[in-house]
Amino acid sequence: MSSEEKISDLLLRWEEAQERGEDLDVESLCADCPELAEPLQKRIVALLRMGWMTRPQNAANAPDSKVGTTLAGRYRIDELIGEGGHGKVYRGFDPELQRPVAIKLPNDRRLNTSDLLEEARKVARLRHPGIVTVYDVGQHDSEPFIVSDFVSGTTLCEAGPFSPQEAARLIAEIAESLHAAHEQGFVHRDIKPANVLIDLQGRPLLTDFGIATALDDTQSQTVGTLPYMAPEQLGDEPTNSDRRTDIWSLGVVLYELLTGKLPFDDPSPAKLSDQIRNHVPLPPRGINSKIPPALEAVVIKCLAKAPEERFETAQQLAHALRTSRRRHSMFWTVLVGLFIVGIAGLIAFQNWDHWFGSVANVSSSPNSKSEPTVLRFIGGAAIHTPVERFAPCTLEAWVRPNEYKDGCQFIIGSDVSGEFGIGIGICGENLAYEYLPGLEVSETPVTVRSWSHVAAVFDDGETKLFLNGQHVWTGPATKVEGGTNFVVGRVGETNLSDEYHGYIRCVRISRGTRYSASFSPEDVFKPDDTTVLIYDGENVEALDVFDVSGNGNDGKWVTVETSH
């Protein structure tokens, strides 16, 4: 063995010892070859200098090693935007869907990771305009993460001050969102100003659903959230939290907004806990005389020690808040009634895009009765049907795409990962269809922000595309039976790419060839012998989309829960 090889061997021994946490000195390594001690020592110095190359790359960076890294091979972490008791929140970016996201990395030692992930997966199914949408959950290097909608704005902690009327409006909106969540079986358990985001339009959004559920119960009393906790969550034998627990917490937030003070605020956790369970708070009007008595009564009812004495539902609380405002402003309402009606109409119109036809449509917006309700696709969720793909068939829909995309956006799809399926969509700006061997893109654009009827007829001999009843393209035929189900708003059940963004008013899937030449599309799809399913925006309840064709092929809004 040459001396170079010998040195190399010794260096490997030295390095392996280092990896085990041992520090071998040159003398003992070179006990039988003292002449190699000097060159060995020099090489050790060289390796030490390059030590940074062997350290995990994430750990090498200050001040925040997470920034600039990619989570789960997908989400880019851009900036730390918040840090709290349960962990850190970053602004990030999802390159696959090309949208900013908020990434939570909970690092609270009291959090049970599997409970947290399970809870977050459940929360990901919760869709409401007043609740921050969870897009994805997972683990990266054994650490849990939660990816949700990125809301530009502030938290309720930094917002304000609010007049009593503004506070009542705000809490009423939150209560309505909360009610929608309660109706789907969720209890927040940690409502506080830090968990209410206010977007740039001043709308409140509830966030962090489910995190508190994953807290180790035996240690869940913390100073941070204790002031907002209900009596039943405290004491020697805390009872199960239910929706009325959230109503208490929301009452505390309302009290704080109205008076600028917490109803119970002893700095000692033990005394604070005692106050919450046994003391009556100072009446809000004793602190701020501008609070209308009806509004004060609402606060006091929220803060009843016995859950059964509080509002039974958050909807009732919202109603009481809105009524208290109306009573207070009756005089002014009468005086400027016509003016307000005009303005309200204008506001309702301007906000329409955001509010009506929400994805899950979980709460009925007061506006939604006077306009057609639609299925709204904002990415991250699609409607899974129970219908296995088949051909010959006719796929059709009334659509209003939001924008053109570089790739494709599928209105109805059925592919399986790595293969094609059969479906109809828009590629770039043109109407397109997918069939088992590939993709056919017509030369006819589908107008964005305008309603169009689109149809694809997969016949035995050929496939035809129709736009607003006009035959615009003929391409090859396909044969398919089973393999996967049709999905509305995405190219396939598990394929996250090529999501449709925009509105769909109604969808119909039929057997065989419904159209062979140009036709006049029906405004409202009606079932007949060939119809397999019809969905529309009117017949949606929570996450269930009812098949109105009478065939029982009800669909379900499904979010993508697993990262790629």
Add this chain to the structure above:
Amino acid sequence: MAGHTTQLQNLIDLATKGDDSAWEAILLHSCERLRSLASRMMRTNHRIRRWTETDDLLQNSLIRLHRSLNEVRPESPRQFYGLATTHLRRELIDLARKHFGAEGVGANHLTDGGIAADIEPTDAEPESIEAWAKFHEQVEALSDTEREVVNLLWYEEMTQPEAAEVLGISLATVKRRWQSARIRLSESLDGEDFQ
């Protein structure tokens, strides 16, 4: 990381058999590596705190990387990593030169008074963008066998057994090449002769 690399391995296998979506996923992976390494390089630069200012340049680099990789189809994982890391390194060097070289926007932007760039603790990673550029250039100057190991272990963050598998060599050989590559890099970066 190991799981991710295995997944990538499968994707490369699929891509070599002509699967386009697998290829697209691989390209995405390479772009993410570039983004991550570029952000690391720029963050350690003490002259410019806000590395987001370089976003446009990075975007151009990403597009170029995507384009140059899209022009080829690898025949083996080994060939893919060779190509991908070479392009990746070139983009990093280019990024450093363009942004912080004589013509770069960062050249006259000494927000820290420039003091930090001269201090280089013994085992810390490059502290200036110039030092990073030099590092990448010196990797380029390594022998083919040494560079290949650095590509996989450092640029791709593989484990040593994974690298051995990709290269079809023994783990012991990977260890030896990794060791001699680092010694050579230390030598060329610090101007001392160890071998």
